[in-house]
Amino acid sequence: MSELSTVPDTSETTTRRKKRTFASVTQTVLVFVMLASFVMIGQQLEAFFTVGEVEIDLGLLLYQIGLGTLIGSALLQIAFGNIPPGANFRQTMRILGIAVLIIAAVFGVGILIAGPLTRLGS
DSSP states (O other), X not given: OOOSOOSOOOHHHHHSOOOOOHHHHHHHHHHHXXXXXXXXXXXXXXXXXXXXXXXXXXXXXXXXXXXXXXXXXHHHHHHHHTSOTTOOHHHHHHHHHHHHHHHHHHHXXXXXXXXXXXXXXX
């Protein structure tokens, strides 16, 4: 019998991490940004500070920032959710550009037809 071990050495393969794609990392970041947005929207802070002669409600400011961040990150999540997992950075940017154009077109059409639909209903 041979004294050589038949078990393969896996020390090198177990220490090497699997490389994640740009789209996958971005989706993870967007989920955490959305969670932070929910926290900012749900906070009930009653703090005020003055800048010059203007008094600013910090709770309202955090709410407004959280709402805008949630809307932006949700739209980006829609785009990044449609990117194939194996896409490289260049493919991801191309698909993201197409998704942003589609989202802008949908909003543009909605804005254009809002007036005529309102007049049609009255």
